[in-house]
Amino acid sequence: MIEIKELKKAFGDLSVLKGMNLTIPSGQATGIVGPNGAGKTTLIKTILGLVKADSGVISINGKSLNGDWLYRRNIGYMPQVARYPENMKVYELLNFIKGLRDQDAVYEEELIEQFALQTELEKPLRTLSGGNRQKIGATLAMMFNPDILFFDEPTAGLDPRSSHKFKQRVKDEKADGKTVIITSHIMSELEQLVDYVIFILDGNIRYYGSMKDLLSESKEDRLEAAIARMMDRDSSEKPGIKNENSLKSGQAVPH
Amino acid sequence: MKLLNHIIQNEWKTLIRGKWVIGYGLIFLFLTDSLLRFGGGGSETLLSISNVMLLFIPLVGMIYGILYIYQSREFVELLLTQPIDRKVLYWGLYLGIATPLMAAFIVGAMLPLIWHGVFAFEVVSSAMVLGLGGVLTLIFVALGFVLGLAFYEDRIKGFGFTIVIWLFMAILYDGLILMVVFMFGDYPMEQFVIAVTMFNPIDLARIMVMLEFDISALMGYTGAVFNRFFGTSTGILTASGMLALWMAVPMWVGLRVFRKKDF
Numbered sequence: 001m002i003e004i005k006e007l008k009k010a011f012g013d014l015s016v017l018k019g020m021n022l023t024i025p026s027g028q029a030t031g032i033v034g035p036n037g038a039g040k041t042t043l044i045k046t047i048l049g050l051v052k053a054d055s056g057v058i059s060i061n062g063k064s065l066n067g068d069w070l071y072r073r074n075i076g077y078m079p080q081v082a083r084y085p086e087n088m089k090v091y092e093l094l095n096f097i098k099g100l101r102d103q104d105a106v107y108e109e110e111l112i113e114q115f116a117l118q119t120e121l122e123k124p125l126r127t128l129s130g131g132n133r134q135k136i137g138a139t140l141a142m143m144f145n146p147d148i149l150f151f152d153e154p155t156a157g158l159d160p161r162s163s164h165k166f167k168q169r170v171k172d173e174k175a176d177g178k179t180v181i182i183t184s185h186i187m188s189e190l191e192q193l194v195d196y197v198i199f200i201l202d203g204n205i206r207y208y209g210s211m212k213d214l215l216s217e218s219k220e221d222r223l224e225a226a227i228a229r230m231m232d233r234d235s236s237e238k239p240g241i242k243n244e245n246s247l248k249s250g251q252a253v254p255h
Numbered sequence: 256m257k258l259l260n261h262i263i264q265n266e267w268k269t270l271i272r273g274k275w276v277i278g279y280g281l282i283f284l285f286l287t288d289s290l291l292r293f294g295g296g297g298s299e300t301l302l303s304i305s306n307v308m309l310l311f312i313p314l315v316g317m318i319y320g321i322l323y324i325y326q327s328r329e330f331v332e333l334l335l336t337q338p339i340d341r342k343v344l345y346w347g348l349y350l351g352i353a354t355p356l357m358a359a360f361i362v363g364a365m366l367p368l369i370w371h372g373v374f375a376f377e378v379v380s381s382a383m384v385l386g387l388g389g390v391l392t393l394i395f396v397a398l399g400f401v402l403g404l405a406f407y408e409d410r411i412k413g414f415g416f417t418i419v420i421w422l423f424m425a426i427l428y429d430g431l432i433l434m435v436v437f438m439f440g441d442y443p444m445e446q447f448v449i450a451v452t453m454f455n456p457i458d459l460a461r462i463m464v465m466l467e468f469d470i471s472a473l474m475g476y477t478g479a480v481f482n483r484f485f486g487t488s489t490g491i492l493t494a495s496g497m498l499a500l501w502m503a504v505p506m507w508v509g510l511r512v513f514r515k516k517d518f
Contacts, residue, residue, distance in 0.1 A: 011517070049335045051517040072338035083329040087272040099261040100337050140333075
């Protein structure tokens with residue numbers, strides 16, 4: 001379970017997270033959406049410890065993060081941009097990360113086979129295509145069997161076949177009871193993969209609830225249309241006046 | 256400790272495969288060899304080597320450090336999401352790239368000194384030149400790291416500062432001090448000159464070489480004052496103490512920035 005209370009972060013004068021409250025229960029598959037610069041990546045990076053929050057509390061499985069790094073043993077993260085040292089070979093990268101984590105890479109072979117990476121293992125990383133590098137990133141995220149998985153724009157560079165395999169794998173992880181968190185601009189992908197949606201706008205949570213409710217509330221049958229409508233409505237509203245079924249950040253729990 | 260070794264070894268492997276460091280070592284090998292062949296050998300050659308070293312090691316070290324930060328951005332970010340302490344990661348990355356560069360210089364310059372028989376003759380002086388090169392490498396790679404982390408988003412600024420700092424420390428420093436002293440010639444300036452010398456590791460290294468070889472004519476203004484003020488042995492001791500401090504400070508600043516930074 002991930003609990004976030006009053007999380008604030010500003011970069012210089014630009015306040016990116018404005019007192020965010022959020023609870024993501026264990027085993028929930030959640031999609032984070034929102035326009036560019038809304039704070040999605042900052043939110044994820046803060047949970048991962050890449051960005052240090054100005055104030056607020058983040059706790060994972062009931063333990064609040066205070067400079068301790070061991071909590072990341074339970075987390076797998078697949079970054080949006082996968083760039084690795086050019087001369088390193090794929091198997092060396094895998095071994096390197098295994099040595100860093102000192103955990104059993106239970107799914108290593110399974111994932112390599114699933115993503116058809118066997119032929120790439122001996123190649124230096126600079127010769128790999130973008131898609132294959134993404135797949136390496138996905139393998140690194142999932143091979144230690146962590147409870148919480150973060151995917152940042154996971155399928156952006158994947159061909160249809162790999163993308164399909166990836167989604168299949170994420171569904172399996174979900175069925176296995178993992179907490180899955182995905183950011184994406186591809187709404188159809190989120191429709192397939194997640195049950196809950198967090199819509200972040202301007203550093204606050206604008207909507208947090210199940211996909212089903214969102215669709216029925218907005219009377220749309222596609223997520224893309226529902227989100228677009230919400231964004232339109234916000235831009236036509238005067239700032240400060242919130243729509244009644246928009247959640248104030250204080251009550252952000254899934255309904 | 257095991258983790259630290261793991262990171263360092265990994266950096267070594269990728270660096271050696273990049274061949275860049277080997278080329279750097281070879282440059283010093285050929286340079287030293289040809290200086291020894293044509294320069295007559297002995298202390299003059301060691302002086303020439305130290306002149307080249309004082310000029311280039313700081314530049315190469317800083318560029319190397321900053322380039323590493325810029326090139327490995329995504330990789331470092333990925334490593335930061337792994338369950339490891341930032342402190343361990345910092346030392347792993349820093350030592351992993353600074354030590355091969357240091358070794359490349361030391362080995363590259365030492366081999367010709369050995370096979371031309373200079374090393375056996377002038378053990379202390381040779382060891383001092385090689386050691387100073389190593390220390391300067393450590394200092395300036397750390398400075399490059401600090402600059403890279405401080406100007407993480409703005410590479411142009413980062414490289415700009417690198418070049419300016421190098422120009423200032425390696426080339427302009429002594430001249431600027433001389434100018435100031437010339438302008439305020441009526442006042443006692445010795446202590447001031449000693450104090451400002453401490454702020455430049457390249458100057459400190461240069462003074463140490465000059466004191467060791469006892470050539471006051473080539474010492475430059477700061478070196479001459481230094482010599483008069485401290486004498487040879489105290490001078491060398493003071494300068495090495497300051498250099499040790501110079502090693503510690505950039506490394507420590509880099510560590511602090513690295514630990515607090517938002518990636």
